[in-house]
Amino acid sequence: MKRPDRREFLQQMAGSLAAIALAPETLPLPPRRRGAQVPVAVVGCGKQGKQMLTELQKLEAVRIAAVSDLREDRQKAALRRAAGAAAFGDAHALLEQAKEVEALFVATPTHLHRQVVVDALAAGKHVYCEAPLAASLDDLRAIAAAAKGAKGLLHVGHHLRSSPVYQLARTFLRSGAIRDVTMLRANWHQKTSWRAPTDDVESNWRLARKNGCGLPVEVGSHQIDVVTWYLDLLPTSVRGNGAIAAWNDGRDVPDTVSASLAYPRGLRLNWDATLTSSYERQHELFVGSMGTIRMAETFGWMFKEADAPTQGWEVYASREKFHDEEGITLIADATKLAAQGKLKEGIGLPNPPLYYGLEDFVKSVVEGKPVACGVADGFRSAAIALRTQEAIDSGRELEIGAHLLKGE
Amino acid sequence: MPQSLALAAMATRFELVLDDEARAAGESALEAIADVERRLSRFRRDSVVARLAEPRRHGPARSVVLTRDEVALVELCRRACARSDGAFDPALGEPPFASWRVDRKARRLFAPRDGTRLDFGGVGKGYALDLAARELCAAGVARALIHGGTSSVTALGSPPGAAAWKVALRDPVEPERAIATVLLRDAALSVSAPHGRVRIVEGRARGHVVDPRDGTPVERARLAAVVARHGAVAEVWSTALLVLAERRLRRGAALDARALRLPPSISALVAFERGGSLQVELFGRRAALFSVVPRALALVESSR
Numbered sequence: 185m186k187r188p189d190r191r192e193f194l195q196q197m198a199g200s201l202a203a204i205a206l207a208p209e210t211l212p213l214p215p216r217r218r219g220a221q222v223p224v225a226v227v228g229c230g231k232q233g234k235q236m237l238t239e240l241q242k243l244e245a246v247r248i249a250a251v252s253d254l255r256e257d258r259q260k261a262a263l264r265r266a267a268g269a270a271a272f273g274d275a276h277a278l279l280e281q282a283k284e285v286e287a288l289f290v291a292t293p294t295h296l297h298r299q300v301v302v303d304a305l306a307a308g309k310h311v312y313c314e315a316p317l318a319a320s321l322d323d324l325r326a327i328a329a330a331a332k333g334a335k336g337l338l339h340v341g342h343h344l345r346s347s348p349v350y351q352l353a354r355t356f357l358r359s360g361a362i363r364d365v366t367m368l369r370a371n372w373h374q375k376t377s378w379r380a381p382t383d384d385v386e387s388n389w390r391l392a393r394k395n396g397c398g399l400p401v402e403v404g405s406h407q408i409d410v411v412t413w414y415l416d417l418l419p420t421s422v423r424g425n426g427a428i429a430a431w432n433d434g435r436d437v438p439d440t441v442s443a444s445l446a447y448p449r450g451l452r453l454n455w456d457a458t459l460t461s462s463y464e465r466q467h468e469l470f471v472g473s474m475g476t477i478r479m480a481e482t483f484g485w486m487f488k489e490a491d492a493p494t495q496g497w498e499v500y501a502s503r504e505k506f507h508d509e510e511g512i513t514l515i516a517d518a519t520k521l522a523a524q525g526k527l528k529e530g531i532g533l534p535n536p537p538l539y540y541g542l543e544d545f546v547k548s549v550v551e552g553k554p555v556a557c558g559v560a561d562g563f564r565s566a567a568i569a570l571r572t573q574e575a576i577d578s579g580r581e582l583e584i585g586a587h588l589l590k591g592e
Numbered sequence: 593m594p595q596s597l598a599l600a601a602m603a604t605r606f607e608l609v610l611d612d613e614a615r616a617a618g619e620s621a622l623e624a625i626a627d628v629e630r631r632l633s634r635f636r637r638d639s640v641v642a643r644l645a646e647p648r649r650h651g652p653a654r655s656v657v658l659t660r661d662e663v664a665l666v667e668l669c670r671r672a673c674a675r676s677d678g679a680f681d682p683a684l685g686e687p688p689f690a691s692w693r694v695d696r697k698a699r700r701l702f703a704p705r706d707g708t709r710l711d712f713g714g715v716g717k718g719y720a721l722d723l724a725a726r727e728l729c730a731a732g733v734a735r736a737l738i739h740g741g742t743s744s745v746t747a748l749g750s751p752p753g754a755a756a757w758k759v760a761l762r763d764p765v766e767p768e769r770a771i772a773t774v775l776l777r778d779a780a781l782s783v784s785a786p787h788g789r790v791r792i793v794e795g796r797a798r799g800h801v802v803d804p805r806d807g808t809p810v811e812r813a814r815l816a817a818v819v820a821r822h823g824a825v826a827e828v829w830s831t832a833l834l835v836l837a838e839r840r841l842r843r844g845a846a847l848d849a850r851a852l853r854l855p856p857s858i859s860a861l862v863a864f865e866r867g868g869s870l871q872v873e874l875f876g877r878r879a880a881l882f883s884v885v886p887r888a889l890a891l892v893e894s895s896r
Contacts, residue, residue: 231623238631241657242643257730264660267699381617381731482638534637534646536630 222549223249225285227275227300228292229262230380230387232314236289237265239539245550250282254386275300279307287336287549289542290314293389294397298323301338302330310336312545315343316405316569317562319396321588324563324570331559337548339555340562342409343541344479348516349533353477353484354414356514361486362472365415368453369469370407372399375462377431378439391435398426398437398573399457405569408445409557410468410479411453412564418589419445419453422572423581430460443572445584455572478511482533485511502527564589594751597622601629602717604741608724610733617731621724621738628720631662632712644701645709653703663699665712665719665824670694672828675853679839680832681804684709688804714744718782718827721746725780725823737776743783746823747776763885764814764863765870771863772872772884774819779881782826784834785815803835813837814870815863819881829858837862849875 224246226233233253240246251262252272259271272278275292278285287310290300297318304311317340318324331338344350357365380387389395390402412418424443431439442456470477474492478485487509500522502513515521515530533540547553567589575582595615599606599622606625608618634641640656648654658666672680674690683689685708693702712719717740725746728736735749737757747757756775763771764787774781786801786809801810816833820826836852841864845851852875854860859876861884872884 238659241659267660267697376619377616379616379619381614381620381727381733529637532637534642536638539638 221245221247222286222546223247223282223284224287224289225250225252225269225278225282226262226266226289226291227252227278227304228290228296228314229253229258230291230293233258233262233289233291234265235536235538236291236542237262239536239542240289241265242535242539243543243546245546246287249285250278252278275303279303279309286310287312287545293386293395294401295319295323295389295395298326301327305330305334305336305338308335310338310545310549312339312341312542313562314341315409315557315562316397316401316566317559318566319401319570321567321570323396324566325590328559328563337545337555338559338562339541339545339548340557340559340565341538341541342406342413342557342562342565343537344406344410345413345557345561346540346544347482347533347537348540349482349484349514350410350479352516353479353486353514356486357414357470357472357477361475362470362477363474363492365451365470365472367469367471368411368447368451369471370404370411370453370455370467371464372403372407372457372466373461373464374459376459377433378459379431379433391437393436393577396570396573398576399439399441399459400424400443400572400576401566401569403457404443404455404572405565407455407466407468408453408568408572409561409565411447412568413561414470415447415451417447417451418564419447419568419584421446421581421583422568422575424572424576425579426576429458438576441576443576445568445572477514481537483531484514486514487511500527502531599625601625602633602713602720602740603635604717606720606724606738606740608736608738610728610736614728614731614733614736617728617733618736620731621727621736624723624727625720625740628716628723631659632716632719634709634711634713641710641712644703645707647707653706653708655700655702658699658701660699661719661723663694663696663701665715666692666694666701667696668824668828669712669715672832675855676829676832676836677853678805679803679835680715680828682710682712682715683804684711714782714784714831715824715827717741717744718780718823718825721780721823743785744823744827745776745781747779747781750777761815761817761861763870770885771815771870772817772861772882774817774861774883775881776819779819779821780823780826781817781819782823782830783815783817784830786810786834787814801831801834803838808838808842810834810838812841812866813862813864815861817861817882818858819860819876819878820858825855825858829854829860833860833862837864841866847873 226236229251248266248269250270252275253259288304290313294316297313301311301313378390390397422445426438426441428438429440439459445453466481468479475486475488504511504513513531521527521530544556548555571584594609595612597608597618610618631640633639644654644656669682670690673688678688681688687704721738724738737747739745745759750756756777759774760770761772763769764785813834816830818826818830837847859878861882862873864871874882
């Protein structure tokens with residue numbers, strides 16, 4: 185396959201995405217007052233909300249002023265991480281009473297994003313919404329409509345877009361380092377029941393198909409987003425299958441799924457996910473005619489073909505063996521680190537991926553930096569993932585028409 | 593039916609035994625352990641400890657924001673460092689951790705100077721077990737046993753038909769035998785011993801435990817086991833007790849609870865070498881939780 189043709193891509197997207205492509209988050213904002221901390225709130229203090237609170241504490245530019253969760257025990261747990269914050273039973277009460285809050289970080293279950301995001305934008309707040317953006321096309325459209333003309337920013341938490349290692353690998357790929365991309369593969373494997381330790385049905389929202397979620401939406405959307413972002417390409421159809429392979433405990437959401445997404449010019453993304461095994465964990469693989477790029481959360485490697493041209497910097501590169509393959513470790517700021525003789529220290533990242541997404545959003549609010557993942561991007565990735573889910577449920581190959589990816 | 597879950601973290605294996613229906617709670621407990629590793633491991637670039645150790649070109653040395661639980665852990669470590677006269681010290685190098693500054697209100701820990709490093713290795717395990725146990729309790733789990741690398745154990749409730757979980761302590765000289773058993777119910781146990789990992793220095797085997805104050809290897813004190821309400825407390829004091837016992841043994845002084853300055857909330861067992869034989873001493877109000885295995889006892893008696 186040839187490298188993505190920007191003109192073709194734009195033609196494909198023309199019209200359908202024009203409305204959301206011009207949403208206000210892409211426009212530069214006037215810088216916010218410097219020095220003062222931005223009062224922020226975290227809505228939804230489950231597992232993801234707790235991680236957010238932990239990472240937000242590293243950011244000097246924000247102060248956690250409020251948290252909200254329906255469950256009191258989670259509010260308490262959140263306050264253990266956020267000194268001096270006010271706790272609320274729901275986002276509505278938070279928006280009503282914590283007027284000083286300027287930005288909301290939304291980490292509620294996916295099917296509850298819509299209400300919180302729409303209300304927060306209507307109240308003039310900036311919003312960081314965890315990805316996937318929503319669990320249905322209706323909800324996606326409602327959020328996109330709310331974002332249009334909103335005073336506040338909307339950042340969707342596909343945080344790999346903010347990761348220095350993923351950004352570096354993207355630069356390599358787009359500069360032709362692996363030449364023509366011919367094959368795509370991604371997987372997400374974790375051995376977990378995905379069950380919350382409570383009989384409360386709402387807390388086990390991930391296990392019920394009626395909530396619109398499943399592995400393609402909850403985890404696949406992040407990996408699909410990386411492909412869209414790297415290649416500027418959108419899939420045209422998808423087929424897949426899924427089964428409850430191990431967790432036969434009353435859930436109706438498959439614990440093991442695989443899907444094949446067709447992209448223009450014969451390119452395919454083969455993706456699978458399971459809750460039954462942790463082998464290989466999370467990877468995205470971009471196979472090219474001159475090399476392969478393999479990404480794994482905070483790590484990235486490039487495997488070169490024997491006939492690939494040699495570049496000067498490779499002499500100093502750090503390498504890692506994988507059975508018969510040798511990967512060149514992709515290191516952010518490698519030139520600077522190499523000059524200081526500290527290249528090895530740069531392997532991996534000093535923060536988890538989530539941190540970089542939160543940091544980017546805060547920079548958008550404070551400094552007017554363009555939003556790293558706006559509503560248009562979040563909409564597309566969630567819509568593709570929802571269609572993937574539908575294909576798995578139906579057992580048929582489904583088209584992904586431009587109309588599905590429309591933001592209004 | 594009981595089942596076990598496991599997690600590889602902190603360079604060891606954590607295992608959790610609990611009732612079948614409590615699996616989801618068990619997974620949450622293991623997630624809490626993984627979270628502690630992410631936050632406190634000195635081998636991860638993204639941990640609080642690594643962040644604190646990052647050199648800074650300009651301005652004062654680094655400080656980090658902690659969670660409320662981490663502030664409690666830091667306070668425990670500082671107090672234990674002071675009380676044990678540096679026998680327990682997570683700071684690698686000067687100054688001792690007891691003198692590090694913590695702003696409790698702002699939940700901030702300040703490095704005393706640039707590049708100072710912390711190692712929460714052992715105490716981190718106990719702390720992780722405490723947070724795991726809290727997850728289990730919050731989910732209504734009444735009985736479970738969790739261990740990290742078998743040297744740190746936390747027991748919730750008791751197994752069916754028994755009053756407590758019975759845990760055996762491996763004999764430091766003859767590892768295939770038990771030196772004692774200990775009964776645990778809603779309590780934590782930590783075992784420290786220099787024989788776990790051994791390195792050869794000038795032809796002599798040396799354990800991995802050293803006195804943080806002067807780097808003297810612990811040789812005469814062979815094992816310290818501490819039972820406390822919390823895993824972090826048990827960890828801190830099993831390490832401190834091993835070093836404190838070594839200091840006194842080197843001076844030929846007796847091992848008594850007052851001289852060792854053990855806190856009243858813990859119970860402990862120390863096994864040590866004196867006059868070529870292995871001896872055992874018990875300390876604390878609940879020392880009866882330990883039962884020294886008869887053969888080991890005979891060894892103690894014969895040595896006296």
